[in-house]
Amino acid sequence: MKIPVILLVILTFCGCSLDANAKEDTTFKILTYNVQNLMDDKLDGTEYEEYKPSASWNTDAYYQRLKKVAQVLSYRDIGLCDVLVLQEVENATVVEDLLRRHLARKGYIWFATAREKGGAISTALISRQKPERVLVHQVPSARPVIEAVFATEEGYVSVFAVHAKSQIGDPGETEALRLEMARTVTGAAGKDNDHLIVVCGDFNEDPDAFTQGSGNQTALIQTTSSEARPFMATGSFGITGMQEEVFADAWYSPFLDEENHFTLAGSCYFSGQWHRYDQFLGNGMLFDRKGWEYGSCKVIAPSFCSNADQTPLGWRVESKSGVSDHYPVLLTLVKTL
Incomplete structure (x- = not known):
């Protein structure tokens, strides 16, 4: 089921000058960032227990958290983006507060949010340009996917914002939900080929994931695997780091490209291990030498978001310290010369 949705933040809420034209139009930049439970100060009934209004979690604490997240999104190595994709925001009110208090002055005025019915957290897509259309694709028993289509001078760019099921729980059950997300995106993306x-x-x-797992089907499968074709036929994303191998149903994965030199082993760190959960997948038009082309992909690790060992400084609600247990990841598209 597809639900069209678009929301506008009124600029007069901001009460500040707008820095909307500072970004060069030679790039199209997309950032994805899991902000780790960015909750508001209201009692809605779906929030996690520790975020119910109390002496320790209140309006002041909420505003401090918004400011810290905004500092990350405004970090110098990120600059102005065209699209921000956030995971683990509570609701549309949180996004509106983030923009109104901090980011609208930078031109971030359009946003959409979506979450699973009864869920505690939403996925958000924020942009500086009004999308031509925005759809929410429902995923059975899992978080919905936001699709936003942008009409640019260099052609159409379709951005799908996802937050797949976590690894917590029965491995077979959680993988099945990640596969459902992949099937939903693949089906929708086929209409924008x-x-x-x-x-x-x-x-x-x-x-x-497949080579590190038990041999069961995974939502991501490298195209070099002998299982790639049957898995792709039943919903998996076929992924490759070889630019010349990206074709109709194979997606480019920057993390698999040996030409990319990431300074960190991943974007998040759990149980003593780095993970590359925060990803970008792109279709063949990244390399067709027309319009926008792939430029770079980077994990952004500001020092104020990092522990001494360069792992992410996770948010701790009890002490109101830290930022997020993920780092943001930035994709830059460049204009064809």
Whole structure:
């Protein structure tokens, strides 16, 4: 089921000058960032227990948290983006507060949010340009996917914002839900095959999940695997790091490209291990030498978001310290010369 949705933040809420034209139009930049439970100060009934209004979690604490997240999104190594994709925001009110208090002055005025019925957290897509259309694709028993289509001078760009099921729970059951997300995106993306398509967000799965797993089907499968074709036929994303191998049903994965030199082993760190959960997948139009082309992909690790060992400084609600247990990841598209 597809639900069209678009929301506008009124600029007069901001009460500040607008810095909307500072970004060069030679790039199209997309950032994905799991902000780790960015909750508001209201009692809605779906929030996690520790975020119910109390002496420790209140309006002041909420505003401090918004400011810290905004500092990350405004970090110098990120600059101005065209699209921000966030995971684990509570609701549309949180996004509106984030923009009104901090980001609208930078031109971020359009946004959409979506969450699973009864869920505690939403996925958000924020942009500086009004999308031509925005759809929410429902995923059975899992978080919905937001699709936004942008009409640019260099052609259409379709961005799919995802937050796949986590690894918590029975491995077979959680993988089945990640596969449902992949099937939903693949089906929707097939209708935009003349667009440059970027699927981004927290996939809760590493690009090499199949080779590191038990042999069962995974939502991500490298095209070099002998299981790639049957898995792709039944919903998996076929992924490759070889630019010349990206074709109609195979997606480019920057994390698999040996030409990319990431300074960190992943974007998040759990149980003593790095993971590359926060990903971008792109279709063949990244390399067709027309319009927008792939430029770079980077994990952004500001020092104020990092522990001494360069792992992410996770948010701790009890002490109101830290930022997020994920780092943001930035994709830059460049204009064809």
